Amino acid sequence: MFLQRLLLAVSVLLLYASAAMAADPELVVLPIDRAKFLAGQKFDLEVEFRGAGEGEIKLLIDGSDAAKLFGKTPVIKHSDTLSSYRFNDVTLKNSGVFKVEATATAGGKTYKKNVSYTVVAPQSTKAKNVILFIGDGMGLPSRQIARILSKGITQGKYNGLLDMELLNDGTALINTSGYDSLVTDSANSASAYATGHKSVVNAMGVYENSDPDPLAHPKVENIAELVKRTRGMSVGLVTTSNITDATPAAMVAHTRRRAEQNFIAGEMLKADVVMGGGSWQFIPQSTPGSRRKDDRNLIEEFKSKGYTFAGARQELASATGDKILGLFNLDNMNVYLDREILKNPDVLGGFTDQPNLMEMTRKAIDTLSKNKNGFFLMVEGACIDKQLHIMDWQRSAYDTIEFDKAIAVAREFAARDGSTLIIATADHSHGVSIVGTYHERDGKNGREAVRTYANSIYPTFADANGDGFPDDPAPDVTLAIGYANHPDYYEDFKFHTKPTAPAIMSGDAATANIARAPDGVMYRGNIPVNESQEVHTADDVPLSAAGPGADYFKGVMDNTEVFFGIVRALGLDPTKK
Template sequence: MRQHFFRCLKVKITKFIAAGMVVTCLFGSVSLGFAAPQPSPITILPIDRAKFVSGQLFDFLIEVKDADPDRIQVTVNGVTADKYFGKGAATDREASLATYRINNVAFKKPGKVEIAVKATGTAGLSTRTVKYDVVNPVAPKRAKNVILFVGDGMSLQARQMARILSQGITEGKYNDLLAMEKLSNTAIITTSGYDSLVTDSANSASAYATGHKAVVNAMGTYANSTADPFDDPNVENIVELVKRSRGMATGLVSTANITDATPAAMVAHTRKRAEQNFIAETMLDPRHRPDVILGGGSRHFLPLSTPGSKRTDNKNIIDEFKKLGYRFSGTKSELLATPPNTDKLLGLYQLDNMNVYLDREMLKNPKVLGGFDDQPTLMDMTQTAIDTLSKNPKGFFLMVEGASIDKQLHAMDWQRATYDTIELDKSIAIAKEFARKNKDTLIVVVADHAHGASITGTYHELDGKKGREAVRIYANAGWPTFADNDKDGFPDSPSPDITLAVQYANHPDYKEDYKFKAEPTVPAIMANNKAIANPQTSGEFYPGNIPSSDPSEVHSADDIILNADGPGADYFNGVMDNTEVFFGIVRALGLDGNRNVK
């Protein structure tokens, strides 16, 4: 054994030590541990293995620690960067960081690109190389229109809850599938950003909008080293690309604040998603100004002098849109009264996020609605958006978000989340009907990330049991008793005798009674900088399994499901990175980023 050990060391160390690997040989078995790579003083943005559509605009940035900015040499496929891009670089140094930047450039031709950087600083010469892929994808049959549906936080389990409640299940077989599940193509989507395994809605939606990775809280940018949320290098997004290269109409629809992460990621460029006043104002920019904007969030459009406004100035963004010819609606009644010749729409139906379907359409508690008792459904907004955008002969891109699936799962309120998932599915059915009549329309349905909610079985107290003992598992689970007597796809009550037992993998301290809450209720609150179970709730106490700094359920790193149908849907299959959603849309439309519409 001893002879084998030293023979192993001699052979393996000779072979692997130069490669930076650590070799362990013990009792005849060999395991290789890979030494952590030393961080490079050179940062290249966009990052290694980034993928571009030919002609897609972006900002190119090199950061080098402790270097002389005049001694940074950059080549693109062996050609100096300034010559390759036809632009001189701006160099600078702040504190210990030297930068080399060329804004608003593009790779004109498809193919492989290698970026090589040499920089001289206090540590001597440093080098780094990254590689990019530039593509020009075109589907055999092109789409004229694309409708992208994003169910925020709509994990596989969220879909299943909606299928159970909306379609029902009889003797183990579902009575029907959701509209989204009947689309022709299915793929599994991975969701991580480039800084973390677990994503948020901003950088995951940004991947769909740009085809590039981002970091948590960022959209349309690569994060540089400064604290400024507006100076990061930008990447052209889908709204900008379809407007610039094709002259298409564009629209954003959401049940959230319309400047929230997912809709904002389709148009905005900022390191911080919280900059919602900026995002509202940047929607006026003609480069990415949507023709249709429908959702919540008027507080970021109203001047500071208006009650409820969150602006820090007296700019009236709604009036600015009106000056540009937009018809404004603040209620469902006003939206449904939109004249048929309207081609530009701004609709804002709540100060912040719109109320969820259960509260807005069924319970209608004035205390919960807060005076906003005439809000449209997601179906209303989707239909109006399609009717408006489809007037453009060059086609349209529309993003529709079912936003509160995520927000209600954060609150551990699976019932409200499920009704909002059904509402999204009903909106997808509207798009499917449009696509049936217009065969040139691609529909893509996807989530941006998952949640750790899962169905354990059913729950009821019919035999006197309560709490965890009333969770019915395996053969005792049987079936929930949700009823839909009017056949509208929404259960008549969220609280039947036998309901689902939904449990969570990633939660704060909270109390669970498995019952529907008549008013929206948070599971935990902050007290002395620590999340504690909400004292206004009842039920069995469950200790949290996430850091006590967060009072809500959190995202999971689980893969999510994509469904697609229409021209170009064949692109979506197997396991795909979230950035590929962008490239599938670009391929379906046959976009040429080198083209500029006059």
């Protein structure tokens, strides 16, 4: 009896507690307030009434019932704690500002939410092709480090500019934040370039609703879908990471979770040229090394749909046809320094014949430019970011130079073609900065050998063979690079012959990895201890553009405007059939 009473008392208490904790119902409209659309761009419009399962939802657009306006019946769902009212695949065809008013009634109370959408009219065509270069994590300091290493600086004047810095018909600073948080990841930010819409960390091509299914969130039409639907253009994706990684994935896929790699691999069939690493998502689970959870053999599926498959540099060189799938590593491709210069077999792990980004870019352009309707190509320098995460600025810098030389390949094509817009930008920045230079000529080492102000004599990087890459990543006088946001790690200011993690997770905490710099000094981390790598920053990133439509890019712009610059240049008009 006593036990029963006690249980009753506890359950009553719990009831009170949960009632006290339950927040007021919240009305959410997706897309969010101030979303901007290209006229005729498809999207899913969803109203969620969170916290009330029996809410009756109404939706007005400029005072008219949304169902009438779209000529569609909404999909209405109720669960214990949620009511949803959704239209799939709708468009707003007229330009202007639309007032969207959602109301929900539950328990005798009415809740309201007002948002507004801006729709921009299609423009007349200026460009036939667009090539979007995304240096992942390539903030201003990354560009400048590459410029110093590649071109050199004498008595304060640079001996040359990078190819991306010669794209100067349009220049802008780009804000990179998502709608959920100040600091973005690569999914979220690439999604803004691909759709013109903000999203949230780890998401691409969708707004975030409450559905646990990552593929069920409301979608917005992306650039790959638009150029194919409206003009029959070809689409190419080239990267040095897993091809299913966030940046290339965001060009074609819609998912709340970038970790849905099996799904994303299948979505790559939306592109005509697909090149990078990550073959483990394309081979059936029975094959050693596979990361698939099914028996799909995507390489065979691609071949059956007319793609030529290339698994190594020589195969890529000889590949012909209108469609190419090139997968050159099981995981991310190796970085330029390891792939082309150091060639340590331990690091390459059997992938000794990977093409470089210039070769992939050239093959992609040769293949895509066969389409008379034009093409959209995205080329990513993916490991600029990945190497900064592990605080290896030299490997990052060589990949930035490689990325720049791929831009040179595109500039050659654009000069011949005359109707290609080239955009070079980053998706976010890193907390990396040029503090000065570093040398041990006077016997000092460690932080005492970091040379600041008048002591920061010029570095001695040399490029005797003129290939644009320094002959030696570790010259007598090198750069002193500082990191703003890092875990506990050992610093020796030296070049490391193997890529090495700065810290290793043990339980919930990252511990400095002595193997990174056995003679180094431990620097205390300044971010939470559960971060084992240097992290992204919210710093604006530079954008440079040249060619028809490049004049769109000026001043300080939101990352979603990159999409609008692309569709404006192409004159895409999805309101036409």
